[in-house]
Amino acid sequence: MLQAKTEYGNIITLASFTKEEISVLKEQTQFFCPACQKPVIVKAGSKTIPHFAHRSKSECPALEGGEGPYHEKGKLLLYQWLKHQHLDVRLEEYLPAISQRPDILIKLKHKTVAIEYQCARIASAEIITRNEGYYREGIVPIWILGANRFSRRKRNELKMDQFQLHFMHQFSTDFPLTLYFFCPNSLRFISFQDLYFTALQRATGKMVIRKLNEMVFTDLFKASLFPKQQLFQLWKQEKRLFRIRPSRRVYGRELAWNQWLYLNSVHRESLPSVIYLPVSAQFRMKTQPWDWQSRLCLEIIYPLAAGETFSLQQCMHLLRHHFRDSTSFPLIKSAANPIHQYLQLLQQLGIIRETSPNYFTKENPIKFYKHIEAALDGDAQLIERLVKQNMGMIRE
Ligand SMILES: [Zn+2]
Known part of the structure; x- marks a missing residue:
């Protein structure tokens, strides 16, 4: 996780500090998990985004599946991208009512959106439970897949396994089927929309690939149709x-x-x-x-x-x-x-x-x-x- 609480109750995002600042913080401050309150340790190696980790496999209700540096980097970039748009956005906020901690939570005027950046395979039951939790709280879930799961066959065709089926969005009955991917290394955001399955594991549709900094949050809700x-x-x-x-x-x-x-x-x-x-x-x-x-x-x-x-x-x-x-x-x-x-x-x-x-x-x-x-x-x-x-x- 990217954030933890200090002994004084402040939330700290480790990645917003320099290396020197982090080593000072590490000496002087104790950090705790905002969800389970157990102490957590600072991880700030040269190759990863500085983050926190539980000391052991604790029973933390918000324990992440250890998705690794690719996921942490993507999550942070998406968070910063939203923050620059002056949205009320929170990183890893724990929601006690449903015991879930979405990667990013966005509070809009009339609704709340949870962003899950998913790079690793998880069980179908887990995806279904998390979505149910969000719906119960009146939160709109948006799942963005890591581009490590993006497998292009042709210009407008993707290989799609059964796992990816769970992440097709359709925000309203007339909205085209939509799948999102993000690559934290190339900063490319991909929308694959209006998709048609040509076979069980192949789908064709409208593919739009953009740099993250060339788009805004509301672009996620734009419908781009695949010409008939x-x-x-x-x-x-x-x-x-x-x-x-x-x-x-x-x-x-x-x-x-x-x-x-x-x-x-x-x-x-x-x-x-x-x-x-x-x-x-x-x-x-x-x-x-x-x-x-x-x-x-x-x-x-x-x-x-x-x-x-x-x-x-x-x-x-x-x-x-x-x-x-x-x-x-x-x-x-x-x-x-x-x-x-x-x-x-x-x-x-x-x-x-x-x-x-x-x-x-x-x-x-x-x-x-x-x-x-x-x-x-x-x-x-x-x-x-x-x-x-x-x-x-x-x-x-
Ligand atoms: Zn915890």
Whole structure:
């Protein structure tokens, strides 16, 4: 921790003193943990940000997970950045009501924001508990990940593991999904917004990388959208790879899906183009987009004759084991359903029509392909159609 209390009750931020001052302080003053009141020791080596540490693994309710110098440095830089903007900001303030100590607390006129700068992996349960604590106190939590967890695949694509899913923010139902990263060494702040999962562990979205000193606190709440044109163009490439990717050794759910295809006498290359489309709520699923979308198409829509109907309920039942636990997304405000979003796309493509809320009538057949070339052409045409429809929507 960066702060401690002196024997006189003053809070001291060690990093704001020079080396000489620190060695004097160390001789003359006793320091105590503001949360548990136990004595703490000064750590001021040449390579780390000067900080305090408990003497032993005590039972301090605010004991940090020992995240190391990268974390301490980032926390201090974020704190100083906010302080320069004349905000009422506190470093490591202990909140006794919830036994939590956010890295940074910001008191605004009408709300309080807690910033957690997270560089190490922690248990899901821990993330959920901390968020619940903040919500109970009416505090808005913002989690900023250490850029040590930032793994870029392409210009607008990140590799995202299950751990990172917990840190997607959506401050209101119409706010785009947002993930933040900060690197204390390069001083770069990254916002990854309006993200769409192209596969279970890959997401594409709008990436904005800025120097911390070129932005202000309120920039965190700005929505930057990923242009739909760009999304669809990228999706065209993803679909192509999906078709032509040689089948490697697969296991787990991917193997189960391959077996399901086999049982239905279908090949990946012959699947209809409406399978594997972008839906923003894909993050709620624990199976690949092509997996659940193909099951829905083949098992529910394909067997129907034109004019016959089915319900969202039926689809939800079919895919009930494909959903992740909803508690995995403590920072997300909307309850957007990936299945419903997908059905909306199928409606846009003229396959089905929502005749009454959550009831759909089949309008046109779903076509399978005989050759990979025809499938690739079909995919490209379908994406072009979505692009055009989307342009139309923007002009109106
Ligand atoms: Zn303590």
